[in-house]
Amino acid sequence: MGVIWAIAKATYRESIRQRVLFVVLLLGLLLIGVTVAFSYLSTGEEFRFVVDFGLVGITLIGLGLAVILGGFMIPNEVDRRVIFTILSKPVSRWQYLFGKFVGAAGVILMLDLLMGIAFSVAYCVKHPLGFGGFTYMVPMALFAIYLQTLILLAVALALSTIATPIFTIFATGFVYVLGAVNSQVTYLGNRAESTGTKLVFLLLSKLIPAFTNFDLRSALLNNQPVEPAAMLNVVGYTALYAGLVLGISWILFHEREF
Amino acid sequence: MAMVETPLVANPVAGTGQETVISCERLHKTYTTAFGELFRLPGVTALSDLNMEVFRGEVFAMIGPNGSGKTTTLKLLMGLIFPTRGACRLFGRNPKRDVSVKRRIGFMPDGPYFYGHLNGFELLEFYANLLGMDAARRKRRIPELLDMVGMTNRAKNRLRTYSKGMVQRIGLAHALLNDPEIVFLDEPTSGLDPIGARDIRDVVVRMKAEGKTVFLCSHFLTEIENLCDRVILLDRGRTLRYGALEELLVEPGKMRLTVSGASDALKDQLGKVGRLRRSSENRPSTDLILKDGPDIGAAVKLIQDAGAHLDSILPMRRTLEDVFMEAVQRTQADRPWDAIDADDAEDSPAAPAETPVATADGSEES
Numbered sequence: 001m002g003v004i005w006a007i008a009k010a011t012y013r014e015s016i017r018q019r020v021l022f023v024v025l026l027l028g029l030l031l032i033g034v035t036v037a038f039s040y041l042s043t044g045e046e047f048r049f050v051v052d053f054g055l056v057g058i059t060l061i062g063l064g065l066a067v068i069l070g071g072f073m074i075p076n077e078v079d080r081r082v083i084f085t086i087l088s089k090p091v092s093r094w095q096y097l098f099g100k101f102v103g104a105a106g107v108i109l110m111l112d113l114l115m116g117i118a119f120s121v122a123y124c125v126k127h128p129l130g131f132g133g134f135t136y137m138v139p140m141a142l143f144a145i146y147l148q149t150l151i152l153l154a155v156a157l158a159l160s161t162i163a164t165p166i167f168t169i170f171a172t173g174f175v176y177v178l179g180a181v182n183s184q185v186t187y188l189g190n191r192a193e194s195t196g197t198k199l200v201f202l203l204l205s206k207l208i209p210a211f212t213n214f215d216l217r218s219a220l221l222n223n224q225p226v227e228p229a230a231m232l233n234v235v236g237y238t239a240l241y242a243g244l245v246l247g248i249s250w251i252l253f254h255e256r257e258f
Numbered sequence: 259m260a261m262v263e264t265p266l267v268a269n270p271v272a273g274t275g276q277e278t279v280i281s282c283e284r285l286h287k288t289y290t291t292a293f294g295e296l297f298r299l300p301g302v303t304a305l306s307d308l309n310m311e312v313f314r315g316e317v318f319a320m321i322g323p324n325g326s327g328k329t330t331t332l333k334l335l336m337g338l339i340f341p342t343r344g345a346c347r348l349f350g351r352n353p354k355r356d357v358s359v360k361r362r363i364g365f366m367p368d369g370p371y372f373y374g375h376l377n378g379f380e381l382l383e384f385y386a387n388l389l390g391m392d393a394a395r396r397k398r399r400i401p402e403l404l405d406m407v408g409m410t411n412r413a414k415n416r417l418r419t420y421s422k423g424m425v426q427r428i429g430l431a432h433a434l435l436n437d438p439e440i441v442f443l444d445e446p447t448s449g450l451d452p453i454g455a456r457d458i459r460d461v462v463v464r465m466k467a468e469g470k471t472v473f474l475c476s477h478f479l480t481e482i483e484n485l486c487d488r489v490i491l492l493d494r495g496r497t498l499r500y501g502a503l504e505e506l507l508v509e510p511g512k513m514r515l516t517v518s519g520a521s522d523a524l525k526d527q528l529g530k531v532g533r534l535r536r537s538s539e540n541r542p543s544t545d546l547i548l549k550d551g552p553d554i555g556a557a558v559k560l561i562q563d564a565g566a567h568l569d570s571i572l573p574m575r576r577t578l579e580d581v582f583m584e585a586v587q588r589t590q591a592d593r594p595w596d597a598i599d600a601d602d603a604e605d606s607p608a609a610p611a612e613t614p615v616a617t618a619d620g621s622e623e624s
Binding site: 002003005006007010013014017080081082083084085086087088089090091092255257258 | 333336337338339340357358359360361363365367369370371372373375376384385387388389390429432
């Protein structure tokens, strides 16, 4: 555990010094500010405008973070040959990979927290009840976005062990889009007449992450409480999916030569 | 097919009772792409059937021109790449399967790169954590090493502000953190000023005195000649020379007479007795190389009769640079670059590890 923690800590400390992350954070905060400033465009639905654009903005910023961190961390360490000095110590490759994941997850958590605070303020400012309208559903919705980002981070990290950063960026983006429309993919599979097409669509819907359950916008807007079991389901799904993807990335990384 | 030179190999393991800490058996590495592997296309052979043993307590050097396979060997030993065939072991264990064996070694790569955002102290702390060192040991060992490499005053500065030599020094400290039983140093003096280079030499000497094993890769042959017990010389992945340094350098049965003030006529006469060559760029003297025996008397007489001065008569001993240049130039003349991959494909089922190899007898190899 000490080895994983040491790698995670070094990854975190190195990542938070990257200017690009500072820019991404600024962009996220700016986006939330802009939604508040321009919410008057959606007359009568200003609150909905802020929640919709705010949460979508944080989701997209999360995707950007996952891609930047997951896609570049390992290739950069290979290029700079830092990995030589790490793997020549008694460090297993899975420890290295998992340490990197934990470190990057920490960075995303920190940035998500900052954006989450900004979003919570914007939420209260535009809520009809003001700060009295704040509910536990706000942190729940933000937490779900964070979990979704962790899945994308695992995907980006796995791809980065075998592919170039550019490929990783596009492929992770593609996975995100497919994940967002997973329910439609399942729907198309069920509707397909040919058995082959049905099989392809259904298999695809099982392989790609199902992000539909991570989107708590409508629950937040309609003030519908989310059952603890449903939230636990999302947490479990994230652990399972990210764990499987990290497992695959370990298999790929295990045989990788430097 | 181009001629394959039989390596001059000393294998002093039998009956010596020395403990082998590093071993390579028919270690072979060919780099191929995934596409090439799929269609069985020939790749680039970086290391060809390397048989080598390193014993506890010795300073062992691996030398060779660029692209000879030194870094490939080190990467294989560190488990960063994997053999195409054959095996390498550290303390009898496979470094790929058993990473715990790396707790007993230290490795300083050529031109080491570290996290630039850490300062010297934090960097050593990071690697100490990877080595599983407890807080008390870290607290004692890190300042000790910073002092040893002369970096105590810069320990609080970030690595990105360090010069190449400073990075090299901190790299040495990181390699010695766990007080390793074997330390691998790849071009340790590269980028260092003469003081830094001397410090590294002192560290190597100290480690040897402590009974540690040092595995050195360097282009500085004079440095190797002064420090090492045994040497392996590689060229394009093949072993050209392997054995005790003294055995490689000496030319038994040959003497060198150094003569100054020799006239052209005397040189002509001496040239009939032995082989003549200039002593060095800076000295006007001439060396006469000839077999030990009656010819020496004849040569001395010729020199005396001609009134020239006989400076010295010494057993013939080459420098490591001579050995290196001679072996590499000969091989490269025999095997031009463009022929190697095709030859490797033909040569690949090489002699098994158990096959006895020629023992270095010190005689001039053909």
